[in-house]
Structure formats: structure tokens, C-alpha cells
Amino acid sequence: MNGLLEELRAGLPAEALITDPDITASYAHDMASFCDAGTPAVVVLPRTVEQVQHVMRTATALRVPVVPQGARTGLSGAANASDGCIVLSLVKMDRILEISPVDRIAVVEPGVVNAALSRAVDEHGLSYPPDPSSWETCTIGGNIGTASGGLCCVKYGVTAEYVLGLEVVLADGRLLSTGRRTAKGVAGYDLTRLFVGSEGSLGIVVKAVLALKPRPPQQLVLAAEFPSAATACDAICRIMERGHTPSLLELMDRTTIQAVNRMANMGLPDTTEALLLAAFDTPDPSADLAAVAGLCTAAGATDVVPAEDAAESEMLLRARRMSLTALETVKSATMIDDVCVPRSKLGAMLEGTAAVAEKYGLTIGVCAHAGDGNTHPVVCFDHTDADESRRARESFDEIMALGLELGGTITGEHGVGVLKKEWLARELGEVSVELHRGIKQAFDPLGLLNPGKVF
Incomplete structure (x- = not known):
């Protein structure tokens, strides 16, 4: 421990190192349940690429794992510490380095908060x-x-589709540049996509070139109540089959609706079995909502209410965004699946x-990015x-098995981490696992980067 700290201090300012065990303990895990976490030896909060390189060179020399x-x-x-590791927190590397309206890109450090970037590019008419x-x-x-997603993925896609290039510090401290700043480019293997979704197991992202879109018109939201999940899902299929492209298509079941109402008194219809939210940010969203309203009614909706303005739309979206937080208030703990x-x-x-909830005598609420099939x-x-x-x-595992049986995947946007690593091989198969390893x-011959995760 003393040798590690001495080597780290040689290339880092004092304020970048945290050794107080009461503080380092707070960096030991993310928000997942049922995931083991170890005790880190030290937490490092670098502010520069050179500092990250120093950490990785030190870790390689001393054979110390880095999370x-x-x-x-x-x-x-995926962010849980292992015993004796260096926790490398990138939150201090939080600069937006460039926003180019002409090239429609942003260049950012890894600690930039998603909402902060969204607000910054909005000032340039971009999103x-x-x-x-x-x-x-x-x-x-x-x-x-x-490789996270979100509510708008049904129309605009996931994170992987917006990462054009990266700068990555490798396990031995070398700096790798991948990808491009251009709209097109096919030179070499797509190493950029390889890092997206790798959960820190291949390298440390220290800079990203991100694609931007023109800021869309203000979206309007429609809420449709259904007497069953089956009728709501029928409506979703009708919407997609008819070629509509909503900016979001979200589903909340009765358990979720009731939890949101209890937490925030939102006034949602907590007697309905399923609530579908559809939004359009087209030039004429009212016409699109009217067409979708007709499809929902034909599928069996008991009530369809289009929002009259942006404020009412935002209220509905706020209810959906707080779904997971609201379900956390039902009991003392939650396991959030991502099938x-x-x-x-x-x-x-x-x-x-x-059926799984009934079998195990548990409360299981479901919210979903319905347009993607991501529950x-x-x-x-x-x-x-x-x-x-x-x-x-056991119910969590049974839900994952159900997803695979239906031709799905164990994770649409949350990643594998510790929670689902034993399921990864079941989905990928023996040949794929061998190639992954x-x-x-x-990239990491000593196995120092985020050990025990993914594989």
C-alpha cells in the first residue's frame, strides 16, 4: 500500500488521491443490488489525460487492478470495486472541449454529465x-x-450510434485514438464501437467525439390507458407496423403507476392496467398523435388523452422518468432487470x-421503452x-431466461457488470465467449482493468 501511494503521488497532485477509508467506501459500488464489492486501496480523481496515464503505468508496474x-x-x-484496487473516478474530467455546429459534433471529457452536454449543445440549436x-x-x-440508451431511442438510437471517435488510455498507459471527426469513415476495424459497452474492461476513455443532431421541434405527448398489458402491446405493434416514428413510446404497468402516484401525487390513472405514452417531435405532432390515438382505440384503449401543450407533455414524461425511483419506495430494495x-x-x-411475480409472491413493476422492446x-x-x-x-433470473426464450437479450442498455456475467455465456455461446476473451x-494481458466484470 505504501509503495503504491508513493508511486501515485509522484505523478499526481495531493488532492487527486483519497485514502480515508470512510470516503473510499462510498466509491465501492454502483446502484445495483446483489453485486459483491471489494475494498479499494485508494481512489484517484484525475483531471488530465497525463494523470490517467500515470495511474495506469503505476498499476501495470505494480500489478494493481484498476476499476x-x-x-x-x-x-x-460494473463500477464495483475489487479488493485492493485503484478506483479511477473520471468525474473531475468534466470539460466540454468543443461544440461544432458545422460538423455537428461535440468533443468532451468522460466526466461531463449527460444533461449538461444536452443543455450546452441546445444553445447552438443542436441536440x-x-x-x-x-x-x-x-x-x-x-x-x-x-452503451446506454434512454427514452428517445425508438427514433434516435442509442449511445453507440453517436460515438464517432475516442481517446483511450490502455492498460499499459499508452494513448490510443480511434474513429474520426468526419460524418463517414471506414478505415480499419471499428475499434470505437469495440470500446462502447466494454464497461471499462479494455481501456479508460478520456475523450469522446460525439455526433449531434439538429434540435427537433418541441414534442407533444399522448397518454393512452389500457385494460391489460396485452392490449397495450397490441397498440404498440400497430403503431410500429403502420410506419409511425414516435420520438418516444413508453409503457408503465399498474404497479409502476401506483408507485409514481404514491411518491409524487401525479394524478395518473392508477386503476388502469397499462399506460402508454407516445410522443412526436414532427412539424405537425398533433396530426401524428391523432393517428396514433386511433390505433390505440382500435387496440382496446379505454381512454386516450393527448397533451395540449409542452408543459402537460413534460409532466407526463416526468412521471415516466421517476418510475424506477418510485418503485424503489415499494420495499427496502430492488433488482432492476433490463431484458x-x-x-x-x-x-x-x-x-x-x-406470472413470475405471482409464482414467487413478489411485487414486480414494469416500465419499458416499448418502442424498442426494452423492458x-x-x-x-x-x-x-x-x-x-x-x-x-430467483425471479430475476427467471425473467432473464424468459427474455432469452423469446429471442431477446439479457441487457438492452444497463450492461453486464457483475450482476449478469453468468448469463452472458448463455446468450453468446461458446465460440463467441472464446473470441471475447x-x-x-x-488489450489487457495482465487482467488489471475492471477484473471480475463481464467475463
Whole structure:
């Protein structure tokens, strides 16, 4: 420990090192349940690329594991510390280095908060579309690490589609540049995409070139109530089949609606079984909402209410954004699943999840990025009750198995981390796992970067 600190201090300012165990303990884990976390030896908060390089050279020389972190809003344990590791928190590298309206790019450091970037580019008439539910606190580096999504993905896509280039500090301290600043480019293997979603296991992202879009018109939202999840999912299929491109298409089940109402008194219809939110940011959103309203009614909606203005639309979106937080108030702990299935199987996924909840005697609320088929079943349980905790874990696994049976994936946007690593091999298969491990070996031969995660 003394030798490690001495080497780190040689290239870092004193304020970049945290050794107080009461403080370092707060950096030990992200927001996931049922994920083991170790005790870090030290927390480092660099402000420059050179400081990150010094940390990695020191770690390589002394064979010390390094766990990269952003804001620790993740839900898979990907940012959890391992015993004796260096926690490398990138939150102090939070500069927006460039915004180019002509090239429609932003160049940022990894600690930039998603919402801060969105507001900065908005001043230039541009937008950065990826908007995870934690967008007010999560960082761009963390978004890249987990390949995060958000509410607008149905129209605008996920983080991976907006990362044009990266600067990455490798395990041995070398600096790698990938990708480009141009709108097109196919030179070499796409190493940029390889790092997106790698959860800090291949290198430390220290700079990102991000694609921007023109700021869209103000969106309007429609809320449709349904007597069952099946009828709501039927409406979703009709909307997508008819070629509509909503800027978001979100679903909340009855359990989620009731939790939001209890927490924030939002006045949502908590007697309905499913609430579908559809939004359009087209030049004439009212016409699009009217067409979707007709499809919802034909599918069995009991009530369809289009928002009259931006303020009412924002109120509905705020209710959806607080869904996960509201479900956390149901019991003392939650496990948040992240299963994505083909849109055509969304109804079967929700019905199967309800059956799992009944089987295990648990409260499981579901909110979903319905336009993507990305469901977030939230298992609510009492963490002090050993039997209930066991049932929660078993139900979580059963939901993941259901997703795979329906042709889906174990994670649409939260990542693998610790929580789902045993499931990754089931989804990928033996040949794919072997190739993944070969890639990890090529970038991190000593296995120092985020050990115990993903593989």
C-alpha cells in the first residue's frame, strides 16, 4: 500500500488521491443490488489525460487492478470495486472541449454529465439525443461504458450510434485514438464501437467525439390507458407496423403507476392496467398523435388523452422518468432487470413477468421503452428477509431466461457488470465467449482493468 501511494503521488497532485477509508467506501459500488464489492486501496480523481496515464503505468508496474468509474449510477455492478484496487473516478474530467455546429459534433471529457452536454449543445440549436433516465447525474463516460440508451431511442438510437471517435488510455498507459471527426469513415476495424459497452474492461476513455443532431421541434405527448398489458402491446405493434416514428413510446404497468402516484401525487390513472405514452417531435405532432390515438382505440384503449401543450407533455414524461425511483419506495430494495425482446414479443414478456411475480409472491413493476422492446421489470423486496431476498434473485433470473426464450437479450442498455456475467455465456455461446476473451487478452494481458466484470 505504501509503495503504491508513493508511486501515485509522484505523478499526481495531493488532492487527486483519497485514502480515508470512510470516503473510499462510498466509491465501492454502483446502484445495483446483489453485486459483491471489494475494498479499494485508494481512489484517484484525475483531471488530465497525463494523470490517467500515470495511474495506469503505476498499476501495470505494480500489478494493481484498476476499476474505472463515472457517477456510479449503473445498475449492473460494473463500477464495483475489487479488493485492493485503484478506483479511477473520471468525474473531475468534466470539460466540454468543443461544440461544432458545422460538423455537428461535440468533443468532451468522460466526466461531463449527460444533461449538461444536452443543455450546452441546445444553445447552438443542436441536440445530443441519448437520454438515460439518470441523465441529470450520469456521465458521458459511463454512458459509453455501458452503451446506454434512454427514452428517445425508438427514433434516435442509442449511445453507440453517436460515438464517432475516442481517446483511450490502455492498460499499459499508452494513448490510443480511434474513429474520426468526419460524418463517414471506414478505415480499419471499428475499434470505437469495440470500446462502447466494454464497461471499462479494455481501456479508460478520456475523450469522446460525439455526433449531434439538429434540435427537433418541441414534442407533444399522448397518454393512452389500457385494460391489460396485452392490449397495450397490441397498440404498440400497430403503431410500429403502420410506419409511425414516435420520438418516444413508453409503457408503465399498474404497479409502476401506483408507485409514481404514491411518491409524487401525479394524478395518473392508477386503476388502469397499462399506460402508454407516445410522443412526436414532427412539424405537425398533433396530426401524428391523432393517428396514433386511433390505433390505440382500435387496440382496446379505454381512454386516450393527448397533451395540449409542452408543459402537460413534460409532466407526463416526468412521471415516466421517476418510475424506477418510485418503485424503489415499494420495499427496502430492488433488482432492476433490463431484458430486451423483439417488439412482437413484448406482450408475452409482460405476461410472463406477471406470472413470475405471482409464482414467487413478489411485487414486480414494469416500465419499458416499448418502442424498442426494452423492458425494465423491477423486483421489489425486503433485503432483511432472507427468504424474500432469495425469491427476488430467483425471479430475476427467471425473467432473464424468459427474455432469452423469446429471442431477446439479457441487457438492452444497463450492461453486464457483475450482476449478469453468468448469463452472458448463455446468450453468446461458446465460440463467441472464446473470441471475447481473446480481445480482452489483447488489450489487457495482465487482467488489471475492471477484473471480475463481464467475463
